[in-house]
Amino acid sequence: MRTLIATLGAVLLLAGVVWAQQQAPEQPLNLAYFPKKAVEFTHTPHLKEAGLQCEECHHKKVDGKIVKCSTSGCHDVFDRKDRSEASFYNMVHGRGSKDMQSCLGCHKEAAKGKFKSMGRELTSCKGSVCHP
Numbered sequence: 001m002r003t004l005i006a007t008l009g010a011v012l013l014l015a016g017v018v019w020a021q022q023q024a025p026e027q028p029l030n031l032a033y034f035p036k037k038a039v040e041f042t043h044t045p046h047l048k049e050a051g052l053q054c055e056e057c058h059h060k061k062v063d064g065k066i067v068k069c070s071t072s073g074c075h076d077v078f079d080r081k082d083r084s085e086a087s088f089y090n091m092v093h094g095r096g097s098k099d100m101q102s103c104l105g106c107h108k109e110a111a112k113g114k115f116k117s118m119g120r121e122l123t124s125c126k127g128s129v130c131h132p
């Protein structure tokens with residue numbers, strides 16, 4: 001009986017954890033913070049092909065929840081010239097602090113390794129997956 005209760009408890013706990021987990025949106029997200037160069041971001045290739053974990057991008061939770069990169073107090077400065085950690089442009093292109101994770105920084109690494117065949121598609125300004 002005791003083991004049964006313990007097992008039941010463990011199952012419920014696990015279900016609770018899974019239930020509480022957030023899902024990555026499947027539909028493309030329009031990152032239109034710089035309207036002229038809006039970028040379509042899709043989670044699926046990053047999770048499936050690139051095999052990334054949520055935390056690699058969502059490195060900080062707010063009130064226990066995954067939030068947008070652009071959330072107030074995170075990367076909420078939309079000035080292309082700003083080189084601080086708060087700069088969204090910087091978060092994407094990584095022109096500021098060297099150890100700051102950026103979209104382009106990872107794409108450059110990926111293009112040297114497993115994703116060599118995508119090469120310029122991942123790294124160039126024009127004609128890339130980001131700015132087609």
Ligand code: HEC
Pocket residue numbers: 022023024025029031041043046047052053054055056057058066067068069070071
């Ligand atoms: C390659 C980077 C990356 C990875 C990995 C990633 N995300 Fe995201 N996620 C983003 C970006 C970029 C946005 C849109 C940010 C914005 O608009 O500021 C986003 C947005 C979201 C949102 C929408 C938040 C809102 O309030 O609208 C949720 C929820 C989310 N991600 C969950 C997840 C989960 C769960 C995982 C892991 C299974 C995950 N993400 C993995 C980059 C990533």
Ligand code: HEC
Pocket residue numbers: 039040041042045046049050052056057092101102103104106107110115118129130
């Ligand atoms: C830690 C690594 C990493 C980070 C961070 C990352 N990417 Fe990627 N991204 C990849 C890899 C690897 C691929 C190639 C996967 C594929 O398409 O097969 C990819 C593919 C893409 C594609 C093409 C796939 C598609 O949607 O058709 C776009 C667009 C893209 N990334 C945008 C972004 C943006 C915008 C950000 C930042 C908000 C970002 N990525 C952050 C690794 C990363």
